[in-house]
Amino acid sequence: MKKTVQELAVLLGGTVIGNGDAVIEDVKGLAEAGQQDITFAVDPYTEYLPQVHAGAVIVEKEVPAGDNTLVIVENPRLAFSQLLVLFHPRQSITPGIHPTAIVDSSAAVGEDVAIMPYAVIGKNVEIGKGSTIYPYVFLGDNVKIGEGSVIYPGAVIHENCVLGKRAVIRAHAVIGGEGFGFATEKGKHTRIPQIGNVTIGDDVEIGACTCLDNATLGSTKVGRGTKIDNLVHLGHNVEIGEDCFLIAQTGIAGSTKAGNHVIFAGQTGCTGHITIGDNAVFAGKTGITGNIKGNQVYAGFPARPHMEWSRTQVYLKHLPEMARTVKALQKKIAELEKKLEQQ
Template identity: 45%
Template sequence: MKLTAHEIATVVEGTLHGSPDILITGAAGLSEAAASDISFLGNSKYLEQLSKTAAGVVLVPASIEEPDRPVIKVKNPQFAFAKILHIIEQEQNPAEKSGIHSTAIVSSTASIGPDVVIGPYAVIEDGVAIGARTKVSAHCFIGRATRIGDDCFLYPRVTVRNNISIGSRVIIHPGVVIGADGFGFVPGATGHFKIPQIGTVEIGDDVEIGANTTIDRATTDKTRIGKGTKIDNLVMIAHNVQVGEHCFICAQAGIAGSTKIGNFVTMAGQAGITGHATVGDGATLAAKSGVIGNVAPKEVVSGYPARPHREALKIQALLHRLPEIYERIKKLTKE
């Protein structure tokens, strides 16, 4: 990337304070940036670093007082920085020539859209439909009658089993498995009888799924992931789960079967939800929350079992005082 400060200000729709001719060729954090880098101030707690950074230009909030250095004032510095990173990413990863690699196995009944890339040793089974400009990387497996939309990117070793529906502009990272059997068994006197999992999985548009995440197929009907939802690495989503639109599900979270999650819900790292629960729109589940019941819309819960966050904090504060309280009670009983 080679952009002047003026050109960057135009891209991010910001106001430049400083020389328009500063040449920027890279991007970095405030503490790591060099004179040829652009950086950003996304949190006021890093304000001290603004005066110390070597960055050529810094993206700052529009409300900040003008510092004695080149800056571009914008509404959202992190979003503006992401726009610049997108330019760098496109340069680092130029579009591949479309086509099917000679080692890929593609069924004659598969429908492959225009400008699709299918990498080495990928397997595309009967009746699969792949939309325009989608890339299926090396060693991916796409099962029978699965449908994938336009402009998707499947990184190497993604497994998508049969009869799955994936929308457009979906990004799926390495090792993801979509459509494995749900964990369903009927206990019996002589063992556990496997319940056939004949349902499917439906992934909405603009979803991103992190590495080694698993999304199980429904017993019947569908496991659904709503449009715009972002799923981190190592997440487990069980059969018949319904995840709403624009949710954040962070690493190592787990959602048991038939749970319903609303829109704009955040699940922090290692949060877990029991089966058949309902989580309302806009709720937040703090890290390591153990949800064993329903969560109301916009409620923030934490702890195990998960309870309203303020209540959980009070309990934690009391637990820290438990040794002291115990000693006082022991002393009183002796008296």
């Protein structure tokens, strides 16, 4: 595919500063881009633009850029993602049910659905139009899949779970596996049946090998637009709000409720039965042990406001020096006390 910079700018709703007639053949990263490529840059990387020799660079505002043509847009990352789709469209999928797929006769399969080899579709399953079910997917009885969804190879959606429109479930994710609930008596553990389900809103993405446990009663919930990375675990009856980010290796224990626009950075751990306010942000490896107010950034274990945690880290860095100082002061005090006793 070949497009001029001006054509791409029109597509992105941007403004060209430089040579709008330059021809673009591909999209590449800032370090790799050449004269036939378009790339993007955001602060602080815009300071390196004079060293870049791309066909065009997407930026948020006019900056010193050497010999590069600029395309000014409101959101460079979003614009770049649009061009990735344009220049590298996903493989087209032919609708239909492969002969090796097992589809129960009671299942309702919408128009233009693709069900690939060895997928298993249970009783009373509903699959919305335009969805794609990749090989070796298992959909348990009574599962509902919204239109335009994509379920990648090896994913398991257990019985009674409900996925909204345009859901993306990556390879080997498990939705609705039985929650971890036990009653202990005299040191022996007896499983408590988990009879609830998982409900997922529209435009949710679930990463590879992520596990969302079903509820003991009711539903484990993920709100519209939330994006969950690979290797994340949600316990039974967890409720995650809309437009949240959950990054790799985050674990949230049962019955915790998080508001909208919450960000859990990698390896964040969260105890159960607590509430987290809207717009809370947790730095990597934060340990959440109690209720959290929204609209703040948190870090450390236990979680505390980021600035407070940062000050603590500065003090920790100086602890060895402080310890030596304290020991020296103790020694001097002891010497002074000894002299006073001798007087």
